[in-house]
Amino acid sequence: xxxxxxxxxxxxxxxxxxxxxxxxxxxxxxxxxxxxxxxxxxxxxxxxxxxxxxxxxxxxxxxxxxxxxxxxxxxxxxxxxxxxxxx
Numbered sequence: 001x002x003x004x005x006x007x008x009x010x011x012x013x014x015x016x017x018x019x020x021x022x023x024x025x026x027x028x029x030x031x032x033x034x035x036x037x038x039x040x041x042x043x044x045x046x047x048x049x050x051x052x053x054x055x056x057x058x059x060x061x062x063x064x065x066x067x068x069x070x071x072x073x074x075x076x077x078x079x080x081x082x083x084x085x086x087x
Contacts, residue, residue: 003011
């Protein structure tokens with residue numbers, strides 16, 4: 001059996017006539033396993049970013065730029081008084 005997409009061969013394999021059978025490409029299984037592992041690692045790292053307060057509620061660690069934005073702090077001003085004097 002051949003499957004073609006936009007004139008290019010997308011798949012080629014023997015036809016399976018069995019009922020209720022599942023045919024899985026070993027390369028697809030390996031890729032799926034890697035993707036599941038990457039997702040598990042990402043979830044673990046997100047979970048590690050959550051700490052428990054003494055009373056048990058979750059405390060999420062935030063990035064410092066989040067606090068800068070919250071309090072209106074700008075560490076990279078585009079125009080300062082010193083720049084105006086030097087101009």
